[in-house]
Each structure stands twice: as C-alpha cells, then as structure tokens.
Amino acid sequence: MPPTRTVRLRLLPTTPQERKLHRLANTAAKAWNEVNYLRRRQFFAKQGVDLRGTYNEIYNRYRRILAPAALQQILNKNNEAWLGFFALLAKLNAGELPPHVKKVSPPGYWKDRLLGRRVKRLVVRSDRYYVEPVNGGEGYIVLKDFGMRVRYAGRIKWSGKQGRLEIVYERGRWFAYLTVEVGAQPPAGNPKGYVRGTYDRIQIKQPKGDKKAFIDIGINNLFAAVIEGSDRAILIKGTPLKAEYFWWKRQKALYQGVRDVRRNLGLPWQSWHRRYLRALWRMRERLRHYRNTAVRGLAEVLWESGVSEVYVGYPEDIAHDQQNEYVVNVWGYKKLVQRLTEVLAEYGIKLYAADEHSTSKTCSICGEIHENGRVHRGLYVCKRFNVALNADINAARNIAANLGFKTPAPKKIEAYYPTSNGLTPKRGNGRDPHSAAPAL
Ligand SMILES: [Zn+2]
Structure with missing residues (x-):
C-alpha cells in the first residue's frame, strides 16, 4: 500500500460560507454526541453496545438535516472510535498495555464540558470533494454535498489519491486536513480524486553515502x-x-x-x-x-x-x-x-x-x-x-x-x-x- 500523509490547509471561507460551515459542523457534532450518548449509556449499563442499531437510529433522525454522505462519515468515525476503544479494552484486560495505563475511556463528546459549546468538525468522504489548486500556495476546495467552493491557503506537499477530508474549527480558524496516498492514482470512477501537490513520491532526496x-x-x-x-x-x-x-x-x-x-x-x-x-x-x-x-x-x-x-x-x-x-x-x-x-x-x-x-x-x-x-x-x-x-x-x-x-x-x-x-x-x-x- 502506498504511504499516506496528511496535508493541512487553512480555509478562508467568505462570511456566508463561514456561517454555513458553523451550522453544518454544529449539526455534525450534535449527531456525534447523540450517537455517542446512546452508546455510552449502553456501555455503562453493561448491555453491550449495539453499533448497528444506534447507527440506524441517529441516521434516520438526521438524514434530512445533514447530507447523508456527510452524516455517514460522522457515524462511521464514531464507529471507528468505539472499535478502537474495544480493542484497547481487550488489550488492557489481557495485560498487554504498558504498566502506566490503568484504564481506558470510551469515546468522548464533541463538546467542551464546561462551556457546553460543541467542537466543530466535519468529515467528508474521499469522493465527495475535490481540490482545485490555483497556484502553489492557494486554491479552492469544492465540497459537493454542501454546494460550497471554499478558498484555502497553504502549500500541498504531496500528490496522490485523496482520502478522507476533515474540516476542523480551531481557535477561531478553519482548517482542512486531508489524507493523501502519495503517488497513488484515484479510482477510475473518481478521476478528480487526485490531489496535485509538489511531490508524487515520498523519497525526495538520494542518500549521499551508505x-x-x-x-x-x-x-x-x-x-x-x-x-x-x-x-x-x-x-x-x-x-x-x-x-x-x-x-x-x-x-x-x-x-x-x-x-x-x-x-x-x-x-x-x-x-x-x-x-x-x-x-x-x-x-x-x-x-x-x-x-x-x-x-x-x-x-x-x-x-x-x-x-x-x-x-x-x-x-x-x-x-x-x-x-x-x-x-x-x-x-x-x-x-x-x-x-x-x-x-x-x-x-x-x-x-x-x-x-x-x-x-x-x-x-x-x-x-x-x-x-x-x-x-x-x-x-x-x-x-x-x-x-x-x-x-x-x-x-x-x-x-x-x-x-x-x-x-x-x-x-x-x-x-x-x-x-x-x-x-x-x-x-x-x-x-x-x-x-x-x-x-x-
Ligand atoms: Zn567502562
């Protein structure tokens, strides 16, 4: 498998775009928190966590509010978080974790506990966006499900097949994190799913000696x-x-x-x-x-x-x-x-x-x-x-x-x-x- 790298870009949305991003990310966080709440409740009641049932429940609740592809990504990410937690738990019980790890915690909420403010984050599937570089330092990210074309600033170092995109609001700024399978070609069905950066292979230099x-x-x-x-x-x-x-x-x-x-x-x-x-x-x-x-x-x-x-x-x-x-x-x-x-x-x-x-x-x-x-x-x-x-x-x-x-x-x-x-x-x-x- 080709190596994967993450590219981080600063997003520069217009004011209406920013308002929309806030609204969408807020809804995404709500969906995350609700599915996570159901799962945590089952977990702490020792009922066994029903990933599929809770997934469907929240999916049906939100599919008219958030684009289904975007909603699925949030729910999938929560699934991954729970599966990761179960794997850790199994290791802990088998005594395979380092001695200083005494407990592991189930996935948390996308929320600041004290202020009650939601953590704003959107997850976009690899075929639901594309990147349009204008030059080496800026361009646009097109978000198909949200009908948006958002300007970005930042150099894209790696070329290759694009993976999942995460849009995160951090300290008053929006960032895009996209994964790139360096050097890999996009699937035939999604020719635009190729990020054009500076390098299409990881090795940039040759060793001078041995x-x-x-x-x-x-x-x-x-x-x-x-x-x-x-x-x-x-x-x-x-x-x-x-x-x-x-x-x-x-x-x-x-x-x-x-x-x-x-x-x-x-x-x-x-x-x-x-x-x-x-x-x-x-x-x-x-x-x-x-x-x-x-x-x-x-x-x-x-x-x-x-x-x-x-x-x-x-x-x-x-x-x-x-x-x-x-x-x-x-x-x-x-x-x-x-x-x-x-x-x-x-x-x-x-x-x-x-x-x-x-x-x-x-x-x-x-x-x-x-x-x-x-x-x-x-x-x-x-x-x-x-x-x-x-x-x-x-x-x-x-x-x-x-x-x-x-x-x-x-x-x-x-x-x-x-x-x-x-x-x-x-x-x-x-x-x-x-x-x-x-x-x-
Ligand atoms: Zn000595």
Whole structure:
C-alpha cells in the first residue's frame, strides 16, 4: 500500500460560507454526541453496545438535516472510535498495555464540558470533494454535498489519491486536513480524486553515502546520534521542548485555578476557561512545531553526513518510567519514531527499531556495567579507564555494539537546539557544560 500523509490547509471561507460551515459542523457534532450518548449509556449499563442499531437510529433522525454522505462519515468515525476503544479494552484486560495505563475511556463528546459549546468538525468522504489548486500556495476546495467552493491557503506537499477530508474549527480558524496516498492514482470512477501537490513520491532526496547511524532517544537530548566512520556525534537538545512544556503547564494550571475559584464563588469564570483552552491549544501547537523541527533537523544532518540507515533504540528506562508525566505528554516515543521514520523516508534513509538492552547502564568503552556509571548532568563515567563521556552518546554507541556493528568513536560533539526557526548550532552558554566536552 502506498504511504499516506496528511496535508493541512487553512480555509478562508467568505462570511456566508463561514456561517454555513458553523451550522453544518454544529449539526455534525450534535449527531456525534447523540450517537455517542446512546452508546455510552449502553456501555455503562453493561448491555453491550449495539453499533448497528444506534447507527440506524441517529441516521434516520438526521438524514434530512445533514447530507447523508456527510452524516455517514460522522457515524462511521464514531464507529471507528468505539472499535478502537474495544480493542484497547481487550488489550488492557489481557495485560498487554504498558504498566502506566490503568484504564481506558470510551469515546468522548464533541463538546467542551464546561462551556457546553460543541467542537466543530466535519468529515467528508474521499469522493465527495475535490481540490482545485490555483497556484502553489492557494486554491479552492469544492465540497459537493454542501454546494460550497471554499478558498484555502497553504502549500500541498504531496500528490496522490485523496482520502478522507476533515474540516476542523480551531481557535477561531478553519482548517482542512486531508489524507493523501502519495503517488497513488484515484479510482477510475473518481478521476478528480487526485490531489496535485509538489511531490508524487515520498523519497525526495538520494542518500549521499551508505553509512549507518545509531540513535538514542531521551529527554535532555531528544536525539543523540553516532555515525559509522565519522568523528562527530550529534546531539539534538530537548531542553527547549522541556522549557516550553513546563511554561505552558504553569499557564494552564494558573488559568484553571482562577477559573475554579471564581466558579466556586459564583463569579463569571468563562473567560478564564477560554484562556485555559487557548493555552492548551498553543501548547500543543508549539510542541508539535518543536518536535517537527528537531526531527527534520536531525534528518538533514544525517543526510549531509552520508547516512542511509538509522538504528533507533527503544529506551527502556524512559518508557517504563511512569512517574514522568513529561515523557508521556511531550515525548510520546511512538509518535516521535513514527514521525522520524516518515521524514527520514524523504531523504531515502531507512529506520530500524533496535532492541535497546541495557544501553544506558552499560559502559560503551569497556562493556561492563559500572555501578552508578551514570552520574550527574548527563555524564557516564568508565570506572575502569576513568574516562567520562556523554551518557546519551554512551547509549547510542551501545546500540551499535549490541547489533554487532563497530562502535563509532566520535571525537567531537555537535549540539543543536530546535527553535521556532529551525535548528541552531549550540554555542557555549554554560547551561550544559558537558555537551561541549569531547565525546571520548
Ligand atoms: Zn567502562
């Protein structure tokens, strides 16, 4: 199956179009909430959830208000959410989920619980819309069921067969998310179902060489990479993400706190709740941006270094460390690796997940496990030869060793910070003295 990517476009509806979008999305949310209510009620009454019966009930209730194709998409999406929930539940009961996952919840409502305002979202089937680019940065999306032709802004990176389209209202703006099967042709019955973007294949660049890189994923260093036959080690610092996360976390707690106090006192609290929601949204956006910058920056550096294969370790100590909410919220190992896999593919670089066995505890110099080898400030000390090296680079070297490859011995470290503007090379600012120290 061809790889799928999501394209995000900003929609710029006219005023009457916007009014119509609000109305339609509101109805869609109502349909979602009603079907979800029926299902939740059955679930909590332990009656067994009748997906088909509830589907038909809501379908019949709404089919005159919302275009049937659009209505089906909402109900199908709710079906998918429930099936996903059942699958998780089964895994939970079989003890197959990570230990920090104690419970899973049934699908929620498209609604803000406190303000009672609906979440506005429309789902459009792949053959019920088409995209008309005007030039590289703008065009129109034609929504057949709603009789609308809405202007969009944004570059479409990928060409291929279009999938489902979601139209979402976020912080006062409308966005379109469309999935594209990159390079695939549309079905014969829907020749217009082809999105024309910049690239019709995922791989945009050719690898410059055939080196292997070994990467440890962590918190203080989001990525620590050593490269076969290279005297450089690469660190992509995680500190900006961490700072960003904790800053927004404080903002959220503040707004939430004021909101709750005012609510309890019977004072107007709604504006504080809105601030809280805005903070939540901005936090998500900022973190996503930083993560993407880090991933793309790493891919670029690896490509420049002639890498064609990457081995990423599964960080056992981090993943199992449930006390760290930061890890769960920001760092999402799976998501990060998936994103890395996707971006590396654009550079023709393959990613393999490696079993990271004791890579953080073992000494990559002598192969022993030194008691308390990992010391303060991200250093690992070899007790036998009395040398200190960056702990994450130690782990990355161990990934190579565990796989039976020659362990790269970097002589210098290049550290980069993800910023809102791409990666910047780190200059000594005294915040992390050891990252500038020789690697070995
Ligand atoms: Zn040692």
